[in-house]
Amino acid sequence: MSDIDLVVKQSRNIESLLKTHYHAEGKGLHQLITSCEERLPHDVIGKLRFIATMRNKVVHEEGYKLEDKAGFKATCKDMTDILTPRANRFLWKLVGAIVLLSTLASLAIYLIHWDNIKHLF
Known part of the structure; x- marks a missing residue:
């Protein structure tokens, strides 16, 4: 070049x-x-x-x-x-925390109700 x-x-x-x-x-x-x-x-x-x-x-x-x-x-x-503008680090930490918490909540719900839903699989 x-x-x-x-x-x-x-x-x-x-x-x-x-x-x-x-x-x-x-x-x-x-x-x-x-x-x-x-x-x-x-x-x-x-x-x-x-x-x-x-x-x-x-x-x-x-x-x-x-x-x-x-x-x-x-x-x-x-x-x-x-x-180049970037999102605030706090915002990315917040998004990561929300994703982590929602994943953990979903996992907890599946573990608690596994006996009721295992026949679906």
Whole structure:
């Protein structure tokens, strides 16, 4: 994959996340970041600016080579992970507890009434 393909695909994904989940507006990645800066975690703004700058350099500067592809990919993955909304851990624990309790309750009911229902099998 060429530098341009890599950078454009990664930045397009981040642009989509900013527009969808942070209501960003603008044409380029820098404008999108600026428009939703107050809704973003403060520690990611610099990394997002780095991605936007690399994107602009790769696309607009003739012969520019991305020096650290692995670092760029890692930064993009980190930003994608941070910007992608997730359900609260409490919610997942609650769902797990409900499933576990309902399974245990069903098992208890079967064990208590096994003599009455075993002829069905």
